[in-house]
Amino acid sequence: MPKKTKDKKSKLKKIIRQKAKKSKREVLKIPQLLRGMKDILPEDQKYWDLILDKAIKLAKDNGFKKIETPIIEETSLFKRGVGMETDIVEKEMFSFIDQGGEKVSLRPEATASVARAYIEHGMFNLPQPVKLYYYGPFFRYNRPQSGRQRQFYQFGLEVLGNALPVIDAQIILFSYVFYKEIGLETEININSLGCNTCRERYKKVLLNYLKPKKNFLCSSCQSRYLKNPLRVLDCKEEKCHEVTFKVPQIVDYLCDSCKNHFIKVLEYLDEVEVPYVLNSRLVRGLDYYCRTIFEIFPKSAEEKESSGQLALGGGGRYDYLVKMLGGRETAASGVAFGIERIISKLKEKEIVFEEIKPQIFIAQLGEEARKKCLKIFEDLRKEGVLMSESLSKEGLRGQLEMADKLGVKFTLILGQEEILNETVIIRDMENGVQEVVDLKKIVKEVKKRLGMSNGAA
RNA sequence: GUGAGCGUAGUGUAAUGGUUAGCACAAGAACCUGUGGAGUUCUUAGCGGGGGUUCGAAUCCCCUCGCUCACCCCA
Numbered sequence: 001m002p003k004k005t006k007d008k009k010s011k012l013k014k015i016i017r018q019k020a021k022k023s024k025r026e027v028l029k030i031p032q033l034l035r036g037m038k039d040i041l042p043e044d045q046k047y048w049d050l051i052l053d054k055a056i057k058l059a060k061d062n063g064f065k066k067i068e069t070p071i072i073e074e075t076s077l078f079k080r081g082v083g084m085e086t087d088i089v090e091k092e093m094f095s096f097i098d099q100g101g102e103k104v105s106l107r108p109e110a111t112a113s114v115a116r117a118y119i120e121h122g123m124f125n126l127p128q129p130v131k132l133y134y135y136g137p138f139f140r141y142n143r144p145q146s147g148r149q150r151q152f153y154q155f156g157l158e159v160l161g162n163a164l165p166v167i168d169a170q171i172i173l174f175s176y177v178f179y180k181e182i183g184l185e186t187e188i189n190i191n192s193l194g195c196n197t198c199r200e201r202y203k204k205v206l207l208n209y210l211k212p213k214k215n216f217l218c219s220s221c222q223s224r225y226l227k228n229p230l231r232v233l234d235c236k237e238e239k240c241h242e243v244t245f246k247v248p249q250i251v252d253y254l255c256d257s258c259k260n261h262f263i264k265v266l267e268y269l270d271e272v273e274v275p276y277v278l279n280s281r282l283v284r285g286l287d288y289y290c291r292t293i294f295e296i297f298p299k300s301a302e303e304k305e306s307s308g309q310l311a312l313g314g315g316g317r318y319d320y321l322v323k324m325l326g327g328r329e330t331a332a333s334g335v336a337f338g339i340e341r342i343i344s345k346l347k348e349k350e351i352v353f354e355e356i357k358p359q360i361f362i363a364q365l366g367e368e369a370r371k372k373c374l375k376i377f378e379d380l381r382k383e384g385v386l387m388s389e390s391l392s393k394e395g396l397r398g399q400l401e402m403a404d405k406l407g408v409k410f411t412l413i414l415g416q417e418e419i420l421n422e423t424v425i426i427r428d429m430e431n432g433v434q435e436v437v438d439l440k441k442i443v444k445e446v447k448k449r450l451g452m453s454n455g456a457a
Numbered sequence: 458g459u460g461a462g463c464g465u466a467g468u469g470u471a472a473u474g475g476u477u478a479g480c481a482c483a484a485g486a487a488c489c490u491g492u493g494g495a496g497u498u499c500u501u502a503g504c505g506g507g508g509g510u511u512c513g514a515a516u517c518c519c520c521u522c523g524c525u526c527a528c529c530c531c532a
């Protein structure tokens with residue numbers, strides 16, 4: 001073929017292709033997931049179901065009541081609650097102005113909302129403490145990374161209206177038990193931040209200690225030094241660790257009442273044999289925390305806490321928050337669990353859960369049979385039999401294949417002949433043995449074979 | 458927000474700058490209204506997007522979007 005024609009041809013083809021592509025795109029414009037968002041697909045739901053079932057059961061057993069607050073709140077709630085200076089509020093909030101000109105934000109965490117609800121609905125008039133649990137999506141506009149999405153789910157507890165250390169211990173015990181029940185060994189890191197008075201006192205001590213060594217700190221710690229000196233303590237940078245190696249610990253500077261509180265919490269934990277690690281470097285990022293704070297890490301023999309270990313959950317006491325939001329002085333304490341992080345840990349540990357499998361598959365041949373099957377399916381389902389079908393399929397072979405894939409114990413087969421005789425074939429999928437049963441007795445027969453009680457007793 | 462790596466059907470992958478982008482699995486259909494773990498045949502579906510270099514780009518360059526990872530921060 002002469003070159004020219006060929007070139008012409010291929011060019012033409014290319015143009016046609018591009019045109020087709022372009023018009024397809026213009027027409028279809030396939031929508032895409034927003035950055036940092038994830039679909040939770042059917043195959044993953046078993047993890048979510050398990051975790052939530054366990055969490056909700058535990059929460060109810062412990063006397064917690066569910067609360068759901070809106071996903072959007074006034075931006076000022078989080079500014080006042082979580083803290084102006086915190087990164088969460090400063091740069092990680094999904095904020096926008098709504099059609100009414102209101103400054104609103106997608107909630108980055110739950111505690112501020114729960115505290116708001118506590119005040120707004122006068123929950124201080126209820127018997128104290130008020131014990132609440134919540135579950136739902138939260139939003140932070142940060143760069144996605146492993147264990148960090150822009151929309152993520154938390155389950156959490158809040159106990160409002162009591163200052164006793166036993167509350168903190170209860171919450172930590174709950175956390176420990178919860179992780180254990182879903183199959184994760186954890187390690188609780190615990191510390192006390194003291195009240196405002198002791199914290200301010202400690203800050204001074206810390207600054208004095210750091211001052212001469214300031215230049216040895218990493219660059220981000222240099223700025224932390226000014227903004228939030230406590231944060232220098234949990235920097236992962238090697239050189240900062242060296243500087244803070246012998247740093248005075250906050251627990252040594254607690255006032256008597258805070259010290260007592262902390263000791264009590266630890267005593268309670270000893271009593272219920274919850275293992276914990278005192279971590280004087282633990283500092284939490286939200287402004288409202290005071291006294292007891294803790295984070296829950298996966299317990300791993302090999303990898304030390306060093307780097308990259310993400311907390312599976314965390315919490316602490318927040319005695320000032322309710323007042324800061326305009327309520328009366330209300331001591332409170334809470335915890336939040338990061339569901340995605342838990343799931344990825346479960347997957348990593350290859351902790352798998354069996355999905356609930358259907359027990360009976362119903363196969364049909366012909367329109368009459370299909371009609372009948374619709375009825376039988378419903379009859380059996382009402383009796384609590386886990387059913388499956390592919391009523392939309394034709395051909396027995398395909399249907400049996402389907403039944404096989406689903407892993408059912410028995411398949412019911414209904415064709416023209418069975419319709420005429422008013423019978424059903426029951427096929428044992430393990431050995432292929434079939435039996436013809438009277439259509440009227442089918443419910444009874446199936447239940448018998450599945451070892452279900454007959455109800456008639 | 459900063460930095461690094463990566464983008465080929467639903468998934469996993471292949472293609473010294475060179476014809477029509479190939480393979481496997483999955484999915485759907487037919488063989489086949491009468492018996493599953495199988496086969497055969499067929500079908501659907503892809504170079505993230507945009508520009509540039511070139512006679513010619515999945516391949517090279519730029520931009521952008523997205524993913525992954527780290528930093529920051531946090532669940």
